[in-house]
Amino acid sequence: xxxxxxxxxxxxxxxxxxxxxxxxxxxxxxxxxxxxxxxxxxxxxxxxxxxxxxxxxxxxxxxxxxxxxxxxxxxxxxxxxxxxxxxxxxxxxxxxxxxxxxxxxxxxxxxxxxxxxxxxxxxxxxxxxxxxxxxxxxxxxxxxxxxxxxxxxxxxxxxxxxxxxxxxxxxxxxxxxxxxxxxxxxxxxxxxxxxxxxxxxxxxxxxxxxxxxxxxxxxxxxxxxxxxxxxxxxxxxxxx
Amino acid sequence: xxxxxxxxxxxxxxxxxxxxxxxxxxxxxxxxxxxxxxxxxxxxxxxxxxxxxxxxxxxxxxxxxxxxxxxxxxxxxxxxxxxxxxxxxxxxxxxxxxxxxxxxxxxxxxxxxxxxxxxxxxxxxxxxxxxxxxxxxxxxxxxxxxxxxxxxxxxxxxxxxxxxxxxxxxxxxxxxxxxxxxxxxxxxxxxxxxxxxxxxxxxxxxxxxxxxxxxxxxxxxxxxxxxxxxxxxxxxxxxxxxxx
Numbered sequence: 001x002x003x004x005x006x007x008x009x010x011x012x013x014x015x016x017x018x019x020x021x022x023x024x025x026x027x028x029x030x031x032x033x034x035x036x037x038x039x040x041x042x043x044x045x046x047x048x049x050x051x052x053x054x055x056x057x058x059x060x061x062x063x064x065x066x067x068x069x070x071x072x073x074x075x076x077x078x079x080x081x082x083x084x085x086x087x088x089x090x091x092x093x094x095x096x097x098x099x100x101x102x103x104x105x106x107x108x109x110x111x112x113x114x115x116x117x118x119x120x121x122x123x124x125x126x127x128x129x130x131x132x133x134x135x136x137x138x139x140x141x142x143x144x145x146x147x148x149x150x151x152x153x154x155x156x157x158x159x160x161x162x163x164x165x166x167x168x169x170x171x172x173x174x175x176x177x178x179x180x181x182x183x184x185x186x187x188x189x190x191x192x193x194x195x196x197x198x199x200x201x202x203x204x205x206x207x208x209x210x211x212x213x214x215x216x217x218x219x220x221x222x223x224x225x226x227x228x229x230x231x232x233x234x235x236x237x238x239x240x
Numbered sequence: 241x242x243x244x245x246x247x248x249x250x251x252x253x254x255x256x257x258x259x260x261x262x263x264x265x266x267x268x269x270x271x272x273x274x275x276x277x278x279x280x281x282x283x284x285x286x287x288x289x290x291x292x293x294x295x296x297x298x299x300x301x302x303x304x305x306x307x308x309x310x311x312x313x314x315x316x317x318x319x320x321x322x323x324x325x326x327x328x329x330x331x332x333x334x335x336x337x338x339x340x341x342x343x344x345x346x347x348x349x350x351x352x353x354x355x356x357x358x359x360x361x362x363x364x365x366x367x368x369x370x371x372x373x374x375x376x377x378x379x380x381x382x383x384x385x386x387x388x389x390x391x392x393x394x395x396x397x398x399x400x401x402x403x404x405x406x407x408x409x410x411x412x413x414x415x416x417x418x419x420x421x422x423x424x425x426x427x428x429x430x431x432x433x434x435x436x437x438x439x440x441x442x443x444x445x446x447x448x449x450x451x452x453x454x455x456x457x458x459x460x461x462x463x464x465x466x467x468x469x470x471x472x473x474x475x476x477x478x479x480x481x482x483x484x
Contacts, residue, residue: 048327051483073329080327084320088257089250100246101328129257145324 001025002047002153002183007056009042009207016042018207019056024200026152029179031198031215032187035235039207040187041081044157047185048078060153074102076153083142087131091122091141094130095148102149116144119174135162143171147178154178156186160193172197191228201227205235243330247338248345251312255346264308268350271300276357288365293357294375294451298415298444301386306407308346309390310400312339313478318398322482336475340391340467347383351376371453378450381463382443386411388470395477398484418442441466 002024009017017039024030032040045051047058049065049072058065063072085094095116099109117123120140125133130141139162146154159175160168175184175197188194194201194215201218203211211218211234215227222230255261272293276282280292316322325335361367390407397403416422418439427435446459 078327080323
């Protein structure tokens with residue numbers, strides 16, 4: 001379970017995330033929606049312990065990210081925004097590096113490496129350096145790294161950004177296949193994606209939580225019954 | 241496996257995955273040769289020792305070590321991999337130490353490449369090899385101190401060029417801290433205690449006896465404490481600036 005408690009982040013005078021609180025239970029796929037600059041990535045960076053919150057905290061399966069960061073970080077896999085990877089490393093070396101830091105050992109390590117390579121279809125590029133990969137492959141390498149240790153919690157910042165339609169479909173299928181017993185948080189601004197994979201959607205704008213419900217219920221709130229109309233209604237211009 | 245060890249191995253392999261490592265080692269070896277034989281008058285001195293070789297190490301490190309150190313954190317921040325690294329289940333200390341040790345090991349490899357000069361002096365005469373070994377250790381320790389400065393500065397900026405220039409400047413100050421050239425610039429506006437403290441951190445002074453083969457515990461402790469302090473500062477800087 002992820003428990004987020006009044007998470008707040010100030011950058012100078014600007015409040016990027018404003019007292020965000022929510023919990024996510026196993027089996028839920030939570031979609032973070034919001035316009036650019038809404039605070040989605042900042043929130044994820046705080047949950048994963050990369051950014052230190054101005055106030056508030058997050059607990060991942062009971063481990064506080066501030067007071068027990070290493071224990072908390074073992075619980076999740078994280079795909080940062082833009083899927084960064086060490087440019088000078090070959091794909092397989094990079095995955096092995098991640099496997100080592102995740103303390104995977106022996107047969108299980110081999111089995112997991114083979115599994116993720118098959119899951120995200122990296123067979124053809126294992127010997128290539130990461131900086132020679134296309135954007136789509138890079139994102140898949142980042143995804144492979146995130147699911148490598150079969151984590152109970154997956155936090156994915158725009159996992160399908162830059163992928164072609166087929167790749168998007170593949171990644172969504174992968175997320176759906178893992179959704180059953182995991183907690184998955186994804187951020188996106190592609191609304192169709194929310195329909196396709198999320199069991200719950202949170203709409204955030206200017207660091208504040210505006211709506212939190214199933215995608216179907218959110219869509220029903222708009223006159224037209226469409227999620228993108230509802231999204232526009234509550235985020236456009238910040239008028240509502 | 242310990243996370244420090246895993247990071248150490250990745251970083252060290254990263255040096256050799258580009259031509260940078262070879263270029264650096266070649267330049268380092270060429271310059272040591274030039275300095276020793278032309279400026280140090282290795283032959284003309286007629287002495288079977290490596291004084292003329294070690295005497296130039298501070299000046300070589302002054303330029304070459306910041307060039308190694310500049311990328312260590314700056315690149316990590318620029319490419320965004322720092323977010324990946326620091327959300328893996330490791331501590332900040334493990335990341336900082338692993339990266340530092342890898343760079344230090346790289347310098348050690350370059351330094352080890354100078355072994356022909358040691359053979360040369362043994363062929364030409366009958367030097368005291370104990371002194372030479374002590375001087376090598378002292379040189380490595382001093383390289384670690386230069387590196388620690390460079391790593392700390394690298395954590396403060398995304399630009400490798402800025403990291404290089406600032407660490408070069410800081411390293412220059414620490415190299416000559418005990419000499420009027422540097423002290424005069426500070427003595428007029430800093431309190432006496434601070435100036436004295438700065439003067440006592442002169443690399444050149446601490447390396448002086450080490451290069452003559454005298455292993456004074458105070459010099460060794462100085463370099464180790466200096467490295468430790470800069471690495472601690474580096475961890476604080478990375479933590480403060482990682483997300484900028």
